[in-house]
Amino acid sequence: MNVIAAVKAYVTKMTDENEPGMKILLMDKDTTSTISMVCGKSEIQQKEVYLLERIDNINANSNVGLNYLKCIVLLRPTPQNVDLLSKELRNPRYGSYYIYFTNIVAKADIKILAESDEQEVVKEVQELYMDYLAVNPHLFSVGLFKCIDGLSFPSHFLIRTVQSLSAVLLSLKKTPLIRYQRKSKFCKELAQKLDELINKESSLFAFGQNSYPVLLILDRRDDPVTPLLNQWTYQAMVHELLTINNNRVNLSNIPGVSKELSEVVLSADQDSFYAKNIFLNFGEIGQNIKELMEHFQAKAKSHQKVESIADMKAFVENYPQFKKLSGNVAKHVTVIGELSSIVAKHDLLQVSEIEQEIASQNDHSSQLQSIRKLVNEKNVRDSDATKLVMLYALKYRNHAGNEVPALIKLLKKRGISNFLLNSILNVLEYAGSHACENDLFNVESAVKITKRFFKGLSGVDNVYTQHKPLLHETVEELIKGRLNEDLYPNTSIGNQHFNGRVQDIFVFMIGGTTYEESYSVFTLNATYQGINIILGGTTIHNSKTFLEEVENAVKNIPKKHTKHLSHLVV
Known part of the structure; x- marks a missing residue:
C-alpha cells in the first residue's frame, strides 16, 4: 500500500489515456495541492501539459480561440465546482474536455454538466479517487486545520473527512473493518458515517478481498503529549522548526538566502537525498551531506576544509557549479544550516x-x-x-x-x-x-x-x-490481535466478526497526526514483515499548529478542570 504511488497512477491515467497532443490542466485549489504533492511542474510538462489553470480564477477572455487544445479537468465534486464547470462548458474555450472528479460524483451533477454541454465538447467523465494529500508512501492528510470546534466535530468537516477517507480506501482498493475509539464521540460519528457510505456504494467497494483490512479511528485528545515534543528526525524536525506546508518550506526569512532557495520543496518522491534521510536523526544527516560534498570536492580537486555546517554553506557559495550539479544538496545544506542555527541559538x-x-x-x-x-x-x-x-x-x-x-x-x-x-x-x-x-x-x-x-x-x-507515541503501542496491540474490543469496537458487530491475522491497517487520527507518529508507523512496517500500515490525519501538526488546534477545540467551553488556575493567566 502506497498512497503516493496510488495518486501518481491516477495522474498517469489522466494524462496518458486521452488523445495525444498539447493539453491544458484545469484544477481547483484542493486538486492543485493534491497534484503538487506528488508531481513537480516539469514532470507534468513532460506529459504534454502546456498550461495549468485554476477554475476559480478564470478570466473570461483568457485562452479564447484555443480550440485546438484539449482540456483535462481535475476537480473535487463540490456544488461550486460543478457550477463553475457548467459555465465553462456553456462557452468552451477549448476543443475537447476530459473531466475527472477526485471522488464519487452525484448523478444529478452529471445531468447538470450534460445539459450544459450544448456543443458536445465533453469526451469523457470519470472518477479518480485522489481526494487527499499524499505526504509519504504511508502517510496522508485531509488538509483540515482546526476541525474540532468547541469540542464538536462540525458536519461539514465530518463530511469532508468521510470523503477523503473513502477516496484513500478506493484508491488502494480496500474495504475495511472499521474499528474506533469507543469513548470518543468524534471517532464514533466518523466510523458510522464512513460505514454508511461504504454500504451505500457497495458496488464501488466490491474488491473481492480474501481478508478484511482494518481501519482504526483514533482521537488526538487521547495523546496530547506527542505534538508538544521537539523532534530530531529530519522531516519531523523541519516541520517543528521551519514548518512544512504541502511539501514546501519557506526560507525567505533566513539572512542572505538566495532567491532560488527562498522556498524549497521537500518531497521524498522527487528528491532522492530527502528520501534517504527523511527518518534519520540530525547528526546522521549532517554527516551524509558532508560525505556527499567531500565526494564532489575530490572531483573538483578542491582542498577547502569542510568540517561544520558553516563550512558547507561557504563551500556552496564559492563553487557555483556545485549549485548547478547538485542544487538539491545546496537546498539541504541551507535547510540543515538553519536547523543547526536554531538548535544552537535556543x-x-x-x-x-x-x-x-x-x-x-x-x-x-x-x-x-x-x-x-x-x-x-x-x-x-x-x-x-x-x-x-x-x-x-x-x-x-x-x-x-x-x-x-x-x-x-x-x-x-x-x-x-x-x-x-x-x-x-x-x-x-x-x-x-x-x-x-x-x-x-x-x-x-x-x-x-x-x-x-x-x-x-x-x-x-x-x-x-526515549518517548514512544501512544499510537505505536495501540497499533502494535492491533497487530498482535490484543486490541481490546470493548475499548475499540467495530461498526459491524452482529454482521461480521473479524478473527485472524491483520495484514493491511489504516490508522486515522481526528484532530491531526504528527511526523513522530509517521516515523512510528514506518518502524512498525519495517519490524512486522507482511504488515502494511497507512497513517492519516485531518492535518499534520507541529507544536505551534497543535496549540492553535487545541485553542479552537476548547473555545467557549467552561473551564471544568482548570478553574483553580484561571486567575493566574489573566
Missing part, C-alpha cells in the same frame, strides 16, 4: 532532553528543578519554556508536590504571551474533557492514564528519542 538540546525525561521517566523533583532553570534561561524560546510547563502539568497535575501554579507565575514573570499562558489551561481541558475509558483528571485513574501516553522506549541510548 539551547534545544537541553530543552529536548528535559522534555524526553518528563515524557519517559518519573523523577518529579529533578524535572521540576530542570524546568525552573530552563524557564529562566534567556536563550530558551517562550514556546519551549511553556511546553515544558504543559508537559509537567499533564504528567504531575495530581502529584502531591504539584507546582503548576508556581510555574505559571514564573512564566508570567518572564513575560510570556497570553496565548501561550492560556494554552496551558487549554491543553489540560482538551486532554481531560474527552471521553477516555477513564477520566483523565480522576485521581484514582490518573496514574494509569498518564502511563498510557507518557511511555518510554526501553533500551534506547539516545536521550532525545
Whole structure:
C-alpha cells in the first residue's frame, strides 16, 4: 500500500489515456495541492501539459480561440465546482474536455454538466479517487486545520473527512473493518458515517478481498503529549522548526538566502537525498551531506576544509557549479544550516532532553528543578519554556508536590504571551474533557492514564528519542490481535466478526497526526514483515499548529478542570 504511488497512477491515467497532443490542466485549489504533492511542474510538462489553470480564477477572455487544445479537468465534486464547470462548458474555450472528479460524483451533477454541454465538447467523465494529500508512501492528510470546534466535530468537516477517507480506501482498493475509539464521540460519528457510505456504494467497494483490512479511528485528545515534543528526525524536525506546508518550506526569512532557495520543496518522491534521510536523526544527516560534498570536492580537486555546517554553506557559495550539479544538496545544506542555527541559538538540546525525561521517566523533583532553570534561561524560546510547563502539568497535575501554579507565575514573570499562558489551561481541558475509558483528571485513574501516553522506549541510548507515541503501542496491540474490543469496537458487530491475522491497517487520527507518529508507523512496517500500515490525519501538526488546534477545540467551553488556575493567566 502506497498512497503516493496510488495518486501518481491516477495522474498517469489522466494524462496518458486521452488523445495525444498539447493539453491544458484545469484544477481547483484542493486538486492543485493534491497534484503538487506528488508531481513537480516539469514532470507534468513532460506529459504534454502546456498550461495549468485554476477554475476559480478564470478570466473570461483568457485562452479564447484555443480550440485546438484539449482540456483535462481535475476537480473535487463540490456544488461550486460543478457550477463553475457548467459555465465553462456553456462557452468552451477549448476543443475537447476530459473531466475527472477526485471522488464519487452525484448523478444529478452529471445531468447538470450534460445539459450544459450544448456543443458536445465533453469526451469523457470519470472518477479518480485522489481526494487527499499524499505526504509519504504511508502517510496522508485531509488538509483540515482546526476541525474540532468547541469540542464538536462540525458536519461539514465530518463530511469532508468521510470523503477523503473513502477516496484513500478506493484508491488502494480496500474495504475495511472499521474499528474506533469507543469513548470518543468524534471517532464514533466518523466510523458510522464512513460505514454508511461504504454500504451505500457497495458496488464501488466490491474488491473481492480474501481478508478484511482494518481501519482504526483514533482521537488526538487521547495523546496530547506527542505534538508538544521537539523532534530530531529530519522531516519531523523541519516541520517543528521551519514548518512544512504541502511539501514546501519557506526560507525567505533566513539572512542572505538566495532567491532560488527562498522556498524549497521537500518531497521524498522527487528528491532522492530527502528520501534517504527523511527518518534519520540530525547528526546522521549532517554527516551524509558532508560525505556527499567531500565526494564532489575530490572531483573538483578542491582542498577547502569542510568540517561544520558553516563550512558547507561557504563551500556552496564559492563553487557555483556545485549549485548547478547538485542544487538539491545546496537546498539541504541551507535547510540543515538553519536547523543547526536554531538548535544552537535556543539551547534545544537541553530543552529536548528535559522534555524526553518528563515524557519517559518519573523523577518529579529533578524535572521540576530542570524546568525552573530552563524557564529562566534567556536563550530558551517562550514556546519551549511553556511546553515544558504543559508537559509537567499533564504528567504531575495530581502529584502531591504539584507546582503548576508556581510555574505559571514564573512564566508570567518572564513575560510570556497570553496565548501561550492560556494554552496551558487549554491543553489540560482538551486532554481531560474527552471521553477516555477513564477520566483523565480522576485521581484514582490518573496514574494509569498518564502511563498510557507518557511511555518510554526501553533500551534506547539516545536521550532525545526515549518517548514512544501512544499510537505505536495501540497499533502494535492491533497487530498482535490484543486490541481490546470493548475499548475499540467495530461498526459491524452482529454482521461480521473479524478473527485472524491483520495484514493491511489504516490508522486515522481526528484532530491531526504528527511526523513522530509517521516515523512510528514506518518502524512498525519495517519490524512486522507482511504488515502494511497507512497513517492519516485531518492535518499534520507541529507544536505551534497543535496549540492553535487545541485553542479552537476548547473555545467557549467552561473551564471544568482548570478553574483553580484561571486567575493566574489573566
